[in-house]
Amino acid sequence: MRNVLETPEGLAERLAHSGLRPTEQRKVVYGVLLKNRNHPTADEVFAHIRSEMPSAAVSMATVYNCLETLVQCNLVRQVNFERGPTRYCPNLRPHAHFHDEATDTIHDIELPAGLLEQLHSILPPGHQANSVEIIFRGKSGPSS
Amino acid sequence: MRNVLETPEGLAERLAHSGLRPTEQRKVVYGVLLKNRNHPTADEVFAHIRSEMPSAAVSMATVYNCLETLVQCNLVRQVNFERGPTRYCPNLRPHAHFHDEATDTIHDIELPAGLLEQLHSILPPGHQANSVEIIFRGKSGPSS
DNA sequence: AATTATCTTGGAATGATTCTAATCCTCACT
DNA sequence: AGTGAGGATTAGAATCATTCCAAGATAATT
Ligand SMILES: [Mn+2]
Ligand SMILES: [Mn+2]
Ligand SMILES: [Zn+2]
Ligand SMILES: [Zn+2]
Numbered sequence: 563m564r565n566v567l568e569t570p571e572g573l574a575e576r577l578a579h580s581g582l583r584p585t586e587q588r589k590v591v592y593g594v595l596l597k598n599r600n601h602p603t604a605d606e607v608f609a610h611i612r613s614e615m616p617s618a619a620v621s622m623a624t625v626y627n628c629l630e631t632l633v634q635c636n637l638v639r640q641v642n643f644e645r646g647p648t649r650y651c652p653n654l655r656p657h658a659h660f661h662d663e664a665t666d667t668i669h670d671i672e673l674p675a676g677l678l679e680q681l682h683s684i685l686p687p688g689h690q691a692n693s694v695e696i697i698f699r700g701k702s703g704p705s706s
Numbered sequence: 707m708r709n710v711l712e713t714p715e716g717l718a719e720r721l722a723h724s725g726l727r728p729t730e731q732r733k734v735v736y737g738v739l740l741k742n743r744n745h746p747t748a749d750e751v752f753a754h755i756r757s758e759m760p761s762a763a764v765s766m767a768t769v770y771n772c773l774e775t776l777v778q779c780n781l782v783r784q785v786n787f788e789r790g791p792t793r794y795c796p797n798l799r800p801h802a803h804f805h806d807e808a809t810d811t812i813h814d815i816e817l818p819a820g821l822l823e824q825l826h827s828i829l830p831p832g833h834q835a836n837s838v839e840i841i842f843r844g845k846s847g848p849s850s
Numbered sequence: 851a852a853t854t855a856t857c858t859t860g861g862a863a864t865g866a867t868t869c870t871a872a873t874c875c876t877c878a879c880t
Numbered sequence: 881a882g883t884g885a886g887g888a889t890t891a892g893a894a895t896c897a898t899t900c901c902a903a904g905a906t907a908a909t910t
Contacts (some may be wrong), residue, residue, distance in 0.1 A: 583876080585888065588829040604866080621890050626867070644786055645898080647866055661834060674828055681840070684818055688847020689804060696825070703832020727907075729857065748897080765859050770898070789867080791897055 564611055567637070567654055568596065576635045590618045592637065592652070593627035599669040601641055601649040601659075610679070643697065659698035671698065711781070711798055712740065720779045734762045735772035736781065736796070744814040745785055745793040745803075748773055785812070787841065802840035815842065 566572045567621040573592050574584040594607050605635045611618055629650055632638040641649040643661055656678055681694050710716045717736050720727040740749050752769045755762055773794055785793045787805055789821040802815040825838050
């Protein structure tokens with residue numbers, strides 16, 4: 563069963579932990595990320611809110627602010643490909659990203675146990691990495 | 707001993723292979739990358755030329771054009787961190803990048819034999835990756 | 851020499867993101 | 881209920897790396 567994290571319920575608690583308020587806009591933005599696991603851009607989050615929830619009043623500036631807040635609270639990770647617009651991912655487990663160039667879509671690749679440790683072990687002495695990012699680029703079959 | 711690639715001599719041949727001319731500007735830009743293995747940005751390449759080789763006439767637009775050409779010829783790789791300016795790397799061997807956050811410097815990490823194959827093996831069936839990018843972020847000791 | 855294709859260049863345009871300054875809310879306290 | 885202090889949202893301006901464009905060199909071909 564999934565942690566309380568990666569659910570709308572976890573949001574208020576995490577925000578409170580940082581002395582921040584669970585505003586309507588923050589809930590809406592986080593909700594969009596949880597429901598659309600497509601690694602959307604800020605623009606895409608904004609467009610989605612405009613079309614699917616026209617009653618929610620959220621400006622572009624606020625989408626950026628909310629996304630930034632969620633990142634600070636460690637509820638969301640930023641993902642960058644080349645110089646494209648930043649994408650946002652609510653999957654908190656360590657994972658790699660696969661960028662399908664044919665469809666220009668991105669999806670998560672779970673990491674087998676021990677892989678991160680093994681990657682760290684290739685570092686020369688004296689290197690202390692606090693994060694590793696793995697990005698595959700290619701074509702993922704029809705069944706994924 | 708290093709291949710003819712990663713030397714100034716390889717440039718003319720590679721350019722010719724694409725029907726391109728070995729112009730002064732292309733030689734200068736490639737030379738800067740070969741001599742400064744710092745993963746410089748376009749701006750830094752430009753500034754370096756201006757200060758160290760004032761006689762060479764190279765504009766900013768041309769720095770961008772030359773770098774793009776070198777990338778197309780597979781003589782240079784682009785490297786991106788977050789949304790920072792694109793950096794350029796003339797190391798053609800497969801390697802990972804280590805971003806030292808303390809000094810904001812980047813350096814290459816050689817990959818042990820078999821690691822790339824192993825990484826590809828974690829992909830679910832149907833996935834065909836034609837490149838993998840590995841980026842460490844952290845602090846590298848005083849001796850590196 | 852004329853023609854053609856390739857290159858370089860200054861400056862304008864682009865586009866994602868950040869900044870700014872004003873307004874709006876929420877809540878605690880009188 | 882009324883007030884004040886932070887916190888939050890917002891429109892629009894500013895930033896900045898990069899790309900685009902149109903004009904002027906340069907070099908290769910006829
Ligand atoms: Mn990236
Ligand atoms: Mn990147
Ligand atoms: Zn992800
Ligand atoms: Zn490199």
